[in-house]
Amino acid sequence: MKKKTTIYDIATKLNITAATVSRALNDSELISKKTKKMVLEAADELSYFKNRHALALKSGRTNQVGLVVPFINRHFFSNIIMGVEEELYPKGYQVMIFQSNESERKEKDIIEALLQNQVDGVLISVSKTTRIKDHFNKIIDNNLPLIFFDRKADIENSSCVETDDVLGGKIATQHLIDQGCSQIAYVTVDLNLNIYTNRFKGYKESLKYNGIDFRKELVFQANSDIASGRKVARQILSSDANIDAIFCSSDYIALGVMQELKEQNVSIPDDVAVVGFSNEPFTELLDLTLTSIEQSPYEMGKSAARVFLDQMNSKNANIEHAIKLKPKLCIRDSSLKNNRTMHK
Amino acid sequence: MKKKTTIYDIATKLNITAATVSRALNDSELISKKTKKMVLEAADELSYFKNRHALALKSGRTNQVGLVVPFINRHFFSNIIMGVEEELYPKGYQVMIFQSNESERKEKDIIEALLQNQVDGVLISVSKTTRIKDHFNKIIDNNLPLIFFDRKADIENSSCVETDDVLGGKIATQHLIDQGCSQIAYVTVDLNLNIYTNRFKGYKESLKYNGIDFRKELVFQANSDIASGRKVARQILSSDANIDAIFCSSDYIALGVMQELKEQNVSIPDDVAVVGFSNEPFTELLDLTLTSIEQSPYEMGKSAARVFLDQMNSKNANIEHAIKLKPKLCIRDSSLKNNRTMHK
DNA sequence: ATACTCTATGCAATGGATTGCACAATATAA
DNA sequence: TTATATTGTGCAATCCATTGCATAGAGTAT
Structure with a gap:
């Protein structure tokens, strides 16, 4: 050797x-x-x-930041990673990427490991099963910048970069209303996460603004995957609710919904308009393209990285930043009732 | 502080x-x-x-491995990452993920950084622009396990895990021939990479085996993206070649090809059958689903990780392992000429 | 009471790079 | 020639955790 x-x-x-x-x-x-x-x-x-370890030991700094996402193989998260790297790599920072697999336990382990690694800061999108938050406070206690992106936890002295999900919920709903829909089913995911409660809030606000009564029986719950989307579509169809649109808080759900509606010969968008959320790449590859809300994950990553740099460069690592990115409606065939050919 | x-x-x-x-x-x-x-x-x-740095300094070991991929936001690579993590995390290894962005320069930088970090080993899929290989030899010189996956470089004492791409090329071509095709266009990507030369080899071998003459003018070159696929489709259609199938060495190309053929009213698969490679998730979300070759990236990641562990646990870090994974043909609508309804 | 085990702890060196302070060697000024 | 700057290097401590060796103190046997 x-x-x-x-x-x-x-x-x-x-x-x-x-x-x-x-x-x-x-x-x-x-x-x-x-x-x-x-x-x-x-x-x-x-x-x-x-030897970077000797350096780290001597200086107490590592020029490494920890980046934690629920899953790495989701378009949304991998593009956030791209954005973070793009911003931090030229400044001499190494980005250590970890996935929590939506497990609170693994998330804790990862943060422990990051602290042991003496990272200079942590960027994280919290796992949806996370309830406790000691591990986040440990980061703050050690005076390290803690930046949440997309999914955040309520931690003092931390920063966050998020999509304005309330606005996202609003513009999607408003769009459906503009298309003449009024009986709009809403499919949510885990309401424990800020992003989903906010989208839901936007949906409700938009209904109110347009003088449409909110009906509890039009709200359904699902997981963010295709199978779950199919299942919820069957539920919706077999319920008494006489709906003319389905707003899904996830594109995967929307895709499952569309597959099921198609099989049951429900015409989209004429009988039922469908809108998703996140603007996954597949939304425009479908034969019947899916209307969705673009969240610009790449920009979100860059933005989170810049917040980190700001905090590093200012004396006080714990100034709180809170950035909201504007979502954008991408109108496609699944919700556009008129002039379909125009957009073909 | x-x-x-x-x-x-x-x-x-x-x-x-x-x-x-x-x-x-x-x-x-x-x-x-x-x-x-x-x-x-x-x-x-x-x-x-x-403090892991103190530990690393003292012990000379870090329990960290470097994992380098061209891009993190490709289904194929992100699932390899999942596989590697799945295998290494329980053994107490941290996986440091880096992307080369297909840049030789960045690849070199990353490896330099990994060496500085004293990683215990490196798993890498080489960038397609990489020509020199000093940086790989540096790893070997330091007596660290070096494992290539999917895309490899020719380095002594390194190991590799790859798809049997020759076989992949063969079974895809054979399938097209079985469907009655004989004038099969082939679209390749950068022939500098082993994976693409091997797929091409499989294509040629299969033609030969079936007594079909290889025709140079049926071979086209493109980049692995949709726009490039559309472009090459236009080329193919406007050439004299009277083809009845297109075998694309990338799903993205195949998708572009299909979009273009559709617009030009060429019927798939009746006029022209199309086959892709990699079995990206979107292949089965399309209205006209795309036949493709599954490479099991998750398994590939696990396999690469196990090779690493083997090398770590044996006295000699540089026993060469060479593992070939069997690809699998996923037959879908884009190439299945008969009984289409059966598979709907 | 003496000699001899154990047991639990302390001492000090180690790993690699950095850096304030001291100092030697050279150059410049008087 | 002597005093004074100016450069270029060396010395040694430091960052934190580990570990071989030494040893104090308690316990046991004779």
């Missing part, structure tokens, strides 16, 4: 001290050009590279 | 030495139960956590 090269090896070889080597490698002005050149050559020859 | 708690803080508080604290925290049998209890309580009270 070959030993790794250290500055001591270089020093011995050149008959100088490690201190000089260190200064030379860091291009200190105290060191003569001749020595610098010597050191650089020797370093190359011995294929030396710095 | 609050200082972080160390074992010395705990030692001072309890009037014992750091050595004792360290042993107590590691549940050493040398330490009495009473002392252990005291230490554990104090540690909790001071919200102590281990």
Whole structure:
């Protein structure tokens, strides 16, 4: 097993001290050009590279940030990651990516590991099963920037970047109303998460604004996947509710709903208009394209990264930032009752 | 700025030495139960956590592995990541995920950073622009396990896990021939990558096996995206070649091809059958579902992780492993000429 | 009471890089 | 030639946890 090269090896070889080597490698002005050149050559020859752990130990800083998402293989989250990296990589930060798999237990473990790694900050979208929040407070206690994105927890001195989900819920609902719908079913996911309660709030506010009574029996619950969407569609169809639109708080649910409606020969959007949420890529690949709400995950990632940088660069790591990104309605065939050909 | 708690803080508080604290925290049998209890309580009270950098420095091991993919937001790669994590997380390894963005330069930087981090091994799918391979050899020189997955480079003492792409190319082509096609256009991506040369090889072998002449003019080049697929479809249609099938070495290309054929009123699969590669999730969400080759990325990730563990646990880190995973044909509407309804 | 085990703990070095302070060597000024 | 700057290096402590070796103190046997 070959030993790794250290500055001591270089020093011995050149008959100088490690201190000089260190200064030379860091291009200190105290060191003569001749020595610098010597050191650089020797370093190359011995294929030396710095030991980041020694650095971290000495300096207390790592230039690493922790990034925690529920799942990495969702378009939404992987694009957030892209955005964060894009912003942080040029500034010399390494992004350590972890997935919680929606497990509170794993989320705790990850944060423990991040703290052990002495990361300079944590960016996180909380797992939907998370109830306790000790692990978040630990981050704050250690004076590290804590930035939530999309899904947040209520933690003092933390920041967050989120979509204006209330607005998202509103514009989707308003759009359906504009299309002439009034009996709009709403399918929600776990109401424990801020994003879903906010979308729901937007839905209700929009109904009220348009003078339409909110009807509890038009609200359904599902998980964010296709099968669950199919199931809820069957529920809706077999209920007494005489609906003319379904607003799903997830594109996957919407897709399942559309598949089921199609099989049951319900015409979309004429009998029932459908709207999803998140603007997953598949929404425009479908033969019957799906109207959805774009959340700009890439921008969200960049924004979260910038908040982190802000906090790092200001004296006080814990100024709270709160950023809301505007969602955008992407109108497609599944909800557009007139002029379909125009948008084909 | 609050200082972080160390074992010395705990030692001072309890009037014992750091050595004792360290042993107590590691549940050493040398330490009495009473002392252990005291230490554990104090540690909790001071919200102590281990400094991994000190550990790494001392032990020379980090229990971290580097995982490098071209892009994180591709279904194929993100599922490989899932597989790797699934296998390595329970064994106490942290997976550091990086994306090269298909840039040789960034790939080099990442590997440099991984070495600085003293990772215990590297799993990588090489960027398609990578030509030099010094950075890979550096890993081997440092006696670290190097495992390629999907896209590999030719490096001595490294291991690799790949799809049997030749077989993939064969079964897709054979399927098209079985459907009665004989003038099969082939669309390839960057032939610098092993995966694409192998798929191409499979295509040619299959033609030969079936006594069909290989025709150079039926081979087209494109990038792995929808727009490029549309473009190549236009090329194919406007060429003299009178084809009855298009085998695309990427699902994204196949999707673009299908969109374009549809617009030009070419019937799929009756006039032209289409087959893709990778079995991206959208292939079965389309109205006209796309036949494709499943590569089981999740399994590939698990397999790569197991190779890493094998190498770690054997004395010699550089036994070469070479694993080929069997691809699977997923037959869908885009290529199935008869009995379409059966598969609806 | 003496000699001899154990048991539980302390001491000190180690790993790699940084950095304030001291100092030698050289250059400049008087 | 002597005093004074100016450069370029070296010394040693530090960051935190681990661990081989030494040892104090308690317990046991004779």
